[in-house]
Amino acid sequence: MTLILNVISAIGAFIVTNIDDIFVLMLLFSQAKAQVKTSEGLKGNQTENKHISPKDIIIGQYLGFTLLVVVSLLGTFGVMLIPEKWVGLLGLIPIYLGIMLFIKGEDEDENAILSSLNSGKYNSVFLSVAFITFANGGDNIGIYVPFFSTLTMNQLAVTVITFFIMVAIWCFIGYRLAAFKHVSETLENYGRWIIPIVFIGLGIYIMVENETFSALLSLINY
Numbered sequence: 443m444t445l446i447l448n449v450i451s452a453i454g455a456f457i458v459t460n461i462d463d464i465f466v467l468m469l470l471f472s473q474a475k476a477q478v479k480t481s482e483g484l485k486g487n488q489t490e491n492k493h494i495s496p497k498d499i500i501i502g503q504y505l506g507f508t509l510l511v512v513v514s515l516l517g518t519f520g521v522m523l524i525p526e527k528w529v530g531l532l533g534l535i536p537i538y539l540g541i542m543l544f545i546k547g548e549d550e551d552e553n554a555i556l557s558s559l560n561s562g563k564y565n566s567v568f569l570s571v572a573f574i575t576f577a578n579g580g581d582n583i584g585i586y587v588p589f590f591s592t593l594t595m596n597q598l599a600v601t602v603i604t605f606f607i608m609v610a611i612w613c614f615i616g617y618r619l620a621a622f623k624h625v626s627e628t629l630e631n632y633g634r635w636i637i638p639i640v641f642i643g644l645g646i647y648i649m650v651e652n653e654t655f656s657a658l659l660s661l662i663n664y
Contacts, residue, residue, distance in 0.1 A: 448597050452604035455589055458640040459582045460612060463503075466578060467616025470499045470571065494567050500613050502571025507609050509572070510579045511602060514586035518598075521591045530654025532588030533645040539581050540641030585641065588648045 474494040521532065590598055649655055 445600065448593075448600045449604050452601040453608060454640075455585065455601075455644070456605050456608040456612075458636075458644075459579075459585050460608075461636075462578065463575070463612060464616055464619070466574060467499065467503065467613060468620045470494065470574075471496060471617045471620035474499065496617060498567040499571050500610075502568035503575050503613055504606070504609055505568065506572035506575025506579065507605070509576050510582050511586070511605060514583050514590060515598075515602075517583065517587040518590040521587060530588075530649040530651065530657075532591060533648030533654065535584045535588055535645065536641040536648070537645030539584055540638040540645065543638040543641065585644065589644065592648055592651050 474496055590601070593601060
């Protein structure tokens with residue numbers, strides 16, 4: 443895999459696993475902007491909600507995403523102990539996730555996100571954002587572990603670096619689009635169909651890349 447192809451595949455993997463994060467980021471940034479407007483009109487008054495700043499959102503996003511990557515890497519290194527042809531069975535995870543998304547869809551509850559942010563569970567806003575990011579990224583781990591397992595160490599390093607660059611881009615996009623509610627609705631509508639297809643395709647690719655289908659056929663014929 444060339445460097446360019448490596449970067450492109452990393453960008454693709456990031457996008458399909460973080461489309462829903464755009465909605466969350468837009469919601470958080472819009473909340474931050476709303477608080478700024480409110481504070482300008484009500485100087486000196488305190489609100490029940492925590493004060494949210496863009497800096498807290500960005501730090502929290504990076505912290506939460508870093509935890510997702512670390513957990514995925516630990517899972518990947520554990521998988522390396524398994525014979526390569528059976529590593530491809532991990533491709534069943536994104537296939538399963540894709541099928542479940544087709545069946546159930548993925549509904550981001552705006553009130554649930556904001557209540558998590560203002561729950562008081564964490565003293566710092568960025569920790570609350572990190573928790574939301576990590577909790578919202580459970581499917582990321584299911585995709586990243588099998589995806590990472592197909593890469594060499596150099597390719598893995600390039601992928602992780604690309605991911606962290608994409609987090610910054612994602613935060614920027616979320617911030618800029620925070621004022622446009624219809625954008626998040628459009629992303630949700632298209633994502634409802636595109637993401638499951640990509641997940642299933644990625645799962646099949648992982649199984650083919652590791653020659654798992656051939657191993658299963660040989661096992662059946664045996």
